Amino acid sequence: MIFQGVGYSGLDIKNDRSNMSAMTIAKPPIRRGRPPKVPREHADTREALLRCGMEVLTEQGFAVTGIDAVLKRVNVPKGSFYHYFDNKEAFGQAVLRRYAEYFARKLDRWLLNEAELPLQRLHNFVEDAKAGMTRHQFRRGCLVGNLGQEVVVLPDSFRMELEQVLLDWQQRLAVCLRQALGQGQIGADSDCDALAAYFWIGWEGAVLRARLVQDVRPLDVFIKGFLAGITR
Numbered sequence: 001m002i003f004q005g006v007g008y009s010g011l012d013i014k015n016d017r018s019n020m021s022a023m024t025i026a027k028p029p030i031r032r033g034r035p036p037k038v039p040r041e042h043a044d045t046r047e048a049l050l051r052c053g054m055e056v057l058t059e060q061g062f063a064v065t066g067i068d069a070v071l072k073r074v075n076v077p078k079g080s081f082y083h084y085f086d087n088k089e090a091f092g093q094a095v096l097r098r099y100a101e102y103f104a105r106k107l108d109r110w111l112l113n114e115a116e117l118p119l120q121r122l123h124n125f126v127e128d129a130k131a132g133m134t135r136h137q138f139r140r141g142c143l144v145g146n147l148g149q150e151v152v153v154l155p156d157s158f159r160m161e162l163e164q165v166l167l168d169w170q171q172r173l174a175v176c177l178r179q180a181l182g183q184g185q186i187g188a189d190s191d192c193d194a195l196a197a198y199f200w201i202g203w204e205g206a207v208l209r210a211r212l213v214q215d216v217r218p219l220d221v222f223i224k225g226f227l228a229g230i231t232r
Helices: 013-020 042-060 067-074 078-084 088-111 118-135 143-149 157-182 192-213 217-230
Strands: none
Touching (some): 042 067, 042 078, 067 078, 067 088, 118 157, 118 192, 118 217, 143 157, 157 192
16 A cells, blocks of 8 residues: 655754754654554455455455454454445455456457467467466465365255356356367367366465475476477
């Protein structure tokens, strides 16, 4: 958050120094306890909670994340949280939807870039993912992948949400692969829908392995193998 500084008042500081010795400067009282809550508009508060939720859940998952930890990080009172979300489950689903929207925009930015050949777009997406994981020191993975690993302990409502997100990603990649097919980059008998499904199944495993070893090599291994299997 960026705070605007207090502007210079225009007072002549040099001339005022002679009077400072005659003044008693009251020291501000020492604040104890919790820091003051940061004032926000309602929409900003909800957005701050969702943004923090994406950060925390991509790092450590849903089951071990407590609401209090999220509230402390964004300095929001618990009453404000329950104004927007009925419970932790509702919050987690809202975070998942926001992440899905964010990631869909990222996919479209890379996979629909007509300035590049279709398979180069996919390669560029992988390079962007590698840079992001490195930037965050491999603490953050894929929120969908993280939640998928926890599915046996998550509320049942998450199962369908996660599947729908993955199907959406598959459809977006399939569009790019069909363009690659039309331009002769992949074999004429390629099943683009099946290849897109295969990609995301393998990709989530590669992301998990990259976090495990804290290195981007698993992503390189996966994309090299995927492209080798589909290119003519």
